[in-house]
Each structure stands twice: as structure tokens, then as C-alpha cells.
Amino acid sequence: MALAVVALAACKKAPEPPPEAPLPPPVPASERPPQKIVEIEPNDFQRAQAVPERCVIEGTFEPERRRVPDDDWYRVAPGPGRTLSLRIEMNVAPPDAGSAEAALEVLDRDRNRLLRTRVVAGQPALIPAVVCAEACFVRASSADRASYTLSILGSAPRPDHEIEPNDRLIDATPLQPGARMQGTYGSPEDEDWYRIEVKDPKPGQFLRVELSGVAGVRAEMEVRGLDGVLLETVRGGTVGGGISIRDLALVRETEEADAGVTAVDGGVAQADGGVDGGVAAAGAVDAGVGALDAGAGGPDVDGGGAIGSPPAPDASAFAAPGLPDAGAIATLAPDAGSPDAGSSDAGSPDGGVVGAAPAPHGFVFVVRSGLYPGPRSRMRGADPRLPYTLFAALESGPDDLEIEPNDDAAHATPMGSGTRSGYLAPAGDADFYRIRTDQPMILRAEVSGLERADVEMQVLAASRAGGKPTLLARANEGGVREGEVIPALWIPAGDTYIAILGAARQLEGKSVRDAEDRDHLYKLTASLFPDDGTWEREPNDDPVRTTEVTLPAAIKGYIWPRRDRDCFRFHVPAGSGTLTTRVFPARGMDLQLRLWEIHGKRADVIGTADAVRGEGEEAMVAVPVREGDYAVEVSSPRNKDASPSEQYEVQIRLDGPGLPQ
Numbered sequence: 262m263a264l265a266v267v268a269l270a271a272c273k274k275a276p277e278p279p280p281e282a283p284l285p286p287p288v289p290a291s292e293r294p295p296q297k298i299v300e301i302e303p304n305d306f307q308r309a310q311a312v313p314e315r316c317v318i319e320g321t322f323e324p325e326r327r328r329v330p331d332d333d334w335y336r337v338a339p340g341p342g343r344t345l346s347l348r349i350e351m352n353v354a355p356p357d358a359g360s361a362e363a364a365l366e367v368l369d370r371d372r373n374r375l376l377r378t379r380v381v382a383g384q385p386a387l388i389p390a391v392v393c394a395e396a397c398f399v400r401a402s403s404a405d406r407a408s409y410t411l412s413i414l415g416s417a418p419r420p421d422h423e424i425e426p427n428d429r430l431i432d433a434t435p436l437q438p439g440a441r442m443q444g445t446y447g448s449p450e451d452e453d454w455y456r457i458e459v460k461d462p463k464p465g466q467f468l469r470v471e472l473s474g475v476a477g478v479r480a481e482m483e484v485r486g487l488d489g490v491l492l493e494t495v496r497g498g499t500v501g502g503g504i505s506i507r508d509l510a511l512v513r514e515t516e517e518a519d520a521g522v523t524a525v526d527g528g529v530a531q532a533d534g535g536v537d538g539g540v541a542a543a544g545a546v547d548a549g550v551g552a553l554d555a556g557a558g559g560p561d562v563d564g565g566g567a568i569g570s571p572p573a574p575d576a577s578a579f580a581a582p583g584l585p586d587a588g589a590i591a592t593l594a595p596d597a598g599s600p601d602a603g604s605s606d607a608g609s610p611d612g613g614v615v616g617a618a619p620a621p622h623g624f625v626f627v628v629r630s631g632l633y634p635g636p637r638s639r640m641r642g643a644d645p646r647l648p649y650t651l652f653a654a655l656e657s658g659p660d661d662l663e664i665e666p667n668d669d670a671a672h673a674t675p676m677g678s679g680t681r682s683g684y685l686a687p688a689g690d691a692d693f694y695r696i697r698t699d700q701p702m703i704l705r706a707e708v709s710g711l712e713r714a715d716v717e718m719q720v721l722a723a724s725r726a727g728g729k730p731t732l733l734a735r736a737n738e739g740g741v742r743e744g745e746v747i748p749a750l751w752i753p754a755g756d757t758y759i760a761i762l763g764a765a766r767q768l769e770g771k772s773v774r775d776a777e778d779r780d781h782l783y784k785l786t787a788s789l790f791p792d793d794g795t796w797e798r799e800p801n802d803d804p805v806r807t808t809e810v811t812l813p814a815a816i817k818g819y820i821w822p823r824r825d826r827d828c829f830r831f832h833v834p835a836g837s838g839t840l841t842t843r844v845f846p847a848r849g850m851d852l853q854l855r856l857w858e859i860h861g862k863r864a865d866v867i868g869t870a871d872a873v874r875g876e877g878e879e880a881m882v883a884v885p886v887r888e889g890d891y892a893v894e895v896s897s898p899r900n901k902d903a904s905p906s907e908q909y910e911v912q913i914r915l916d917g918p919g920l921p922q
Contacts, residue, residue: 295414300333309334309398314345314415322363322403330364330404337413338396345393345415346424351401353409355382361405367425370396375426378448382407387645389445391425392418428452430489433625438468438655443648446478446630449641457653458487458623462511466657467665472628473650474503477642480649481631484509484666487623493666496631498688498775500642503649507684507779508656510664511622626651658682659782667693670723670730670758678789683761685714686779691762696787697755703790703798704752706736706759707905709783710744714776715764716783718745723756730758734799737764738822746905748819751798751808761785797827804828804857804864804892813914818895820850821905826896829913830859833891838917839883842893846876847907854879854911855894864892871898883916 296313300320304310312318312335324331339345351365361382367375375397380386382405393415401411418424423444427434433456436442444453457468472480480497482504497504628651630641663683664674673695674681683692696704708718717737721730733752736745761783763776790796794810797818801807807828810816818827833840846852856868870879895911897903 295412304334305332306334309336311336311338312413313337314339314413316413318411318413319408320401320411321408322361322401322406324404324406328404330402333401335399335401335411335413336396337393337399337415339393339415341395343395344418346390346418346422347388347393347397347399348390348412348414348416349388349399350385350412351380351409352385353380353382353403353407356405356407359405361403361407363401363403363405363407363409366400366402367391367393368398368400369394370398372398376447380409388425388447389645389648390418390422423453423455427454430454430456430485430625436626436651436653438653440652442651444628444651445645445648446475446643447645449630449643451629451643453628455626455628455651456487456623457626458621459511459655460621462622462655463657464512465660465662466512466655467508467510467662468506468624469654469656470504470506470509470626471650471652472497472504474501475642475644475647475649476501477644477647478649479631479633479642480504481629482506483627483629485625485627487621487625489625492624492672493668495687496689498777500633505687505777505779506665507686508658508662508665509624510662513664626653663692663694665692669693670695670721670756673758676759676785676787678787680787681785682782683785684779684782685711685716685761685763686777688775688777689763690777691760691774694759694761694785694787696752696757696759696789698752698757698789700754701792702752703792703796704747704750704757705788705790706747706750707786708745708761709785710739710742711776711778711783712742712781713778715739715741715743715766716745716776717762717764718747719760719762720747720750720752721758721760722753723758733757736822746821747799748821748905748908749796749799749817751792759785759787797829799827801828802826804830804894805859805862807892810913813912815910815912817908817910819905819908820852820895820897820903823903824900825903826894827911828857828892828894829911830890830892831913833886833888833915835888836917837886837888837915839915840886840891840913841880841882841884841916842870842911842913843878843880844870844895844909844911845878846909847904849876850902850904850907850909851875851877851897852879852895852902852909853898854881855896856881856884857892857894859890859892886915 293315295315295317298312298316298318300318301310314337318335320333322331337347349365349367351363353361353363355361363380364377365380365386366377367388369375376388376391378386378388399413401409421440421442423434423442425447426432433454434442436455436457438457438459442455472482474480474497477500479500480503482495484492484495484506486492495504495506628649630643632639632641659682661680661682663681666672667674668691670693673693676694676696681694704720706718706720708716710716717735719732720734721732723730734747734750736747739745763774765772765774795815795817797816798808807830809830809832812831814829816829820827842854842856844852844854851874853871854869855866857864858867868881868884870881873879893911893913895909
């Protein structure tokens with residue numbers, strides 16, 4: 262009994278065995294050192310050499326005949342259900358004499374080409390990331406005798422890095438709002454497609470897009486719809502510079518701006534077949550200097566000629582051809598008594614009507630290397646070792662925010678009497694706004710200044726026969742932080758465009774438009790008034806070609822911009838007596854009168870009135886006139902006064918028995 266107790270006590274005091282050491286975690290595949298592999302012939306098309314996911318291969322090109330390349334095939338097999346991102350680098354050793362070139366290709370498991378690049382001896386070629394789903398092939402080929410080193414490093418794909426191939430719409434890399442994506446210019450011809458979608462965006466929401474610069478590359482980015490239709494092309498201002506698109510609208514307006522403007526075909530922003538050339542359906546924003554792109558003169562317009570009514574608008578610029586509005590698609594329940602009536606979902610709350618899911622909103626971005634002047638000719642830069650970063654953030658703006666892209670007349674943002682806000686970004690940006698009227702009107706347009714850019718405003722009319730838009734007026738009086746005004750401009754019925762762009766400036770002897778202010782909004786205000794004959798009709802600087810008025814006339818106007826002169830042409834019938842003209846200037850304005858007699862295309866001054874120095878009424882009273890055409894000019898002596906806010910009134914009448922006064 263005592264022995265049993267002692268034995269039991271000894272068992273209780275026995276120390277417990279130490280716990281087993283935990284097994285070390287498995288080394289991630291991306292951190293495993295690559296295996297060194299030697300090429301084993303034959304490794305042609307039908308007998309590709311199997312290699313591990315991470316390896317460094319030493320091989321040689323030994324073509325049997327001249328100009329017949331030696332092909333070395335390698336097969337990487339991650340396995341069913343696995344996808345890898347392969348980083349492939351190839352270096353061809355320079356031969357003892359001469360040079361050598363090779364081709365490096367990546368093919369999928371069915372031997373469809375994914376990517377191809379050229380390799381020059383002594384210049385390593387790099388493919389930063391290419392997809393390998395379940396299995397893929399790497400093919401090295403050369404007609405020159407040389408040795409090479411081929412590195413294949415497989416790892417799990419990273420969601421924040423592009424993976425080739427993504428040079429087509431179907432292969433576009435998904436981009437999430439607020440997430441940063443890195444990519445590379447793999448070659449001068451490389452294109453990287455990215456697709457971003459936003460479900461149920463709110464009105465006023467937009468995308469702010471930033472593309473970082475890469476040394477030696479002039480960035481270029483296409484903005485396309487989700488269906489791949491090109492909307493605009495944006496180019497970086499300098500080599501090594503980035504691109505910023507301040508506000509890409511996610512929700513297109515479906516109602517035409519009102520306030521005295523008649524909507525046409527529902528008022529959807531439409532492509533206008535009457536405008537092309539410099540304002541083509543796929544516009545280009547280019548901040549480059551004149552040597553790069555001849556666009557420093559602003560929108561490509563016809564500076565003169567008659568103003569015609571535009572043709573009827575055609576399909577919406579943002580509607581997929583042949584497709585109905587995705588948000589309006591529905592499947593209706595069959596009629597009672599039809600063969601399918603028994604299978605309808607009549608008991609459901611919607612009575613058997615199944616609405617389609619709303620179509621997603623978003624864009625496709627195509628990033629590529631743009632042209633710039635090289636030592637001998639224009640060239641494209643590329644460096645697969647220097648990544649760029651693409652970033653798109655979802656933001657909200659004011660209710661009257663512009664609808665980007667609107668860099669040409671075909672994609673102009675609709676507006677009427679009211680306001681629009683916008684960003685002058687990226688560098689070289691131009692924002693078009695469309696005003697549609699069913700009768701001629703008088704337009705007053707004002708745009709506020711920007712903190713970091715000199716703004717110019719242009720008003721253009723759509724051409725009649727599909728040509729370039731006609732420039733009606735231009736305002737570029739102020740500088741940085743100063744706004745621009747066009748106080749009273751006659752516009753024809755139909756479509757009229759207001760363009761906001763950076764003012765041209767001289768850099769190294771070249772005229773460029775590279776103004777940008779991505780941090781501050783400008784405000785565009787448009788006011789429309791009926792053309793009832795009581796307002797001047799700009800442009801009216803030429804006494805011969807100005808619009809004719811009916812006497813007696815009392816017309817209001819503005820002397821603006823500086824050096825402006827306003828001419829009013831009229832006809833004097835036979836038997837008239839004398840002519841009396843008076844001008845009542847605005848506060849602080851010194852104005853003068855001139856009377857022109859018109860002879861065909863020539864005009865001669867036959868009278869002046871400039872008696873009052875400074876503010877005061879000027880008049881020409883009881884001037885004898887004979888039958889013919891005349892014009893009265895209102896201007897400021899020596900062009901010293903001008904104002905976009907202080908208006909004058911000029912009165913013109915014929916004196917004589919039986920004439921209206």
C-alpha cells in the first residue's frame with residue numbers, strides 16, 4: 262500500500278514534456294528564390310520545355326540555317342484554377358562580332374499570343390506583369406547565334422497593378438473609384454485600357470482623374486464610353502508631365518436647359534452634324550507647344566462668312582447606336598388568354614413587369630505614350646521599369662457643373678439663360694456650352710476669372726453645311742484673375758456655342774494655350790433677350806456689312822471691348838428731308854458720332870459729332886441727306902473709354918413732312 266502511494270506521488274511530480282515547436286509558415290511563392298534552369302533541346306512548338314513558376318533559364322540560339330530563327334518554347338503551368346502574374350525579363354548577350362536581336366512572346370494555354378516585344382543584345386527587355394491562367398507559353402526566338410538569360414518570376418496578381426494584356430476593351434483592367442492603379446509603358450506602342458464603373462451615381466457626381474508623369478514619356482490618355490466610343494483625347498503638356506481631368510460627369514442631362522430656350526428632340530445633348538474640323542466628334546485637348554500640335558489658335562473655326570441655321574440634330578452623342586435606353590427596358594406580362602398567361606407573375610407587387618437593372622455609368626481610359634519631337638523626328642518614349650499611377654476619385658460639385666467631356670461642339674454641355682460652373686483642366690482644356698433657340702436672340706455672356714489662368718471666351722454659330730463653326734465674337738480683355746464679358750451679341754436661331762478656354766500666350770516664340778486651374782471653378786452666366794430691334798447686333802464694326810435698321814430707331818448698346826465701334830446702317834428714301842442723330846452716353850463715357858455715306862462696298866465719312874469733352878450728349882442735327890444708304894457709327898474718341906456694363910442709347914430719325922418721328 263505504501264509503495265503504491267509513493268509511486269502515485271512520483272507520477273504527479275513528473276515534469277510535463279515540452280510542447281512541440283510550431284512548423285514554420287510556408288514561404289509565399291512570390292518570395293521563393295528562382296530555380297536555375299538550363300535550356301534542354303528540343304524545345305520547339307510541339308515539345309515546349311516545362312519550367313517552374315519562378316526560374317532563371319540559361320539558353321542559346323543556334324539557328325540551323327541563315328535567316329531561319331531558332332525558337333525556344335517554355336511552358337509554365339500554375340495548375341487548374343490558378344492564375345499567376347509573370348514578370349519576364351530577357352537579356353541577350355552581345356555576340357563576339359556584330360549584334361543580335363530576338364523576339365520575346367507570351368502565349369496563353371491555347372497558344373494565342375498575349376504579348377510580343379523586341380529584344381536587342383545588351384539591352385534587357387522587361388515585361389512587368391502578364392497573366393498566366395492555368396498554363397501559358399514563353400517563346401524566345403532569334404536568327405542570330407547568341408546566348409541569353411530568361412527570367413520568369415510568377416506571383417499572385419496584385420489588384421493595384423495592371424496585368425497584361427489589357428490593350429483591348431474586352432481586356433480592360435478594372436479600376437475602382439478612390440483606388441490607385443500602377444502601370445507601365447511597356448513599349449512605345451503599348452496601350453493600357455482601364456474600365457471604371459459607378460453604380461447609381463447621383464446628379465452632380467463626377468470623376469476626378471489623375472495620371473502621374475514618367476520621365477521621358479509624354480503622357481496621352483483617351484477617354485471612352487463604356488461601349489468603347491471615343492469621347493476625347495487628352496495629352497500631357499510636357500515630356501515627363503502628368504495629366505489631370507478635373508470633372509468627368511457620370512450622369513448626362515436628359516432635359517434641355519429652359520428659360521426661354523426651346524428644346525429639340527427631348528433636349529438630350531446631341532452630336533451636331535453641322536460642326537466638324539477643329540470641333541470633331543472626338544476632340545483632343547492638347548497642352549503642347551505649337552511644334553507639337555498646331556492648335557495654339559484655339560478652336561478651329563471659320564472666322565467669317567454668312568451665319569446659317571444648323572441642320573437638324575441627329576442621334577444623341579452618348580447613346581449607343583441601335584440600342585434603347587437601358588433604364589427603360591422592361592419585360593411585360595403576357596395578355597390574359599395568351600399561351601403564356603398562366604406562367605406570368607401576376608401575383609407579384611409589380612404585376613409581372615420585370616424592370617432591367619439600371620445601366621452602369623463610367624468610362625474607359627486608354628493610357629499610352631504620346632508623340633514629342635526627338636533628335637531626328639517625332640518619337641514616343643517608354644520605360645517598363647518606371648511605373649505611372651492612375652487615380653480616379655468620386656466627387657460632387659454644384660448643380661450647374663459642366664458635363665465633361667465637352668471639349669468640342671459635338672459634346673457641348675447644354676444651357677440656357679442661367680449659369681454653368683466648370684474647371685479649366687487639364688492643361689489646354691476647352692469647355693463648350695450649347696444654347697439652342699428657335700428664333701434669333703441677343704446674348705449677354707460673362708465668365709468669372711480664375712486664380713491661376715487667363716480665361717478667353719468665344720461665341721460660335723453652327724455652320725450650315727457641315728463645316729467649321731463660325732466665330733461670332735471673342736472676349737480676351739482681362740488677364741489672370743479677371744473675367745470676360747460679351748455684353749450684347751446677336752445670335753441666330755438654332756445652335757450657338759460658348760467656348761471657355763485658356764488665352765494664348767507666347768512661350769519661346771510660339772503661341773500656346775496651356776492654361777490650367779484644377780482647384781478653382783469659373784462661373785459662366787448667359788442671359789438671352791428677344792431681338793426686338795432695341796439692341797445693337799454685334800458684330801457691327803463695319804458700316805458696309807452691318808445689319809440694317811429701320812428708322813426711326815432708338816437702339817441701346819455697349820462700347821466693349823476696347824477699340825469697339827458700333828455701326829447702324831439704314832436707307833434714306835427719295836424725298837426725305839434731313840437726318841438727326843443723338844447719342845446719350847453712359848456714365849463716365851466719352852462718345853462720338855460719325856455719319857457714313859455708303860457707295861457699294863465703299864463708305865465715306867460725311868459728318869462727325871465730338872463737341873463734348875468727357876461725358877455728355879453728342880448730336881448731329883438736321884443734316885441734309887439724299888436718297889441712298891448711310892450708317893451711323895458710335896465709338897469712343899481715340900478708343901479711350903469702354904465698358905461692358907454701362908450702356909448708351911443712340912437715336913436716329915429723318916426729319917421732314919409726313920415722316921414718322
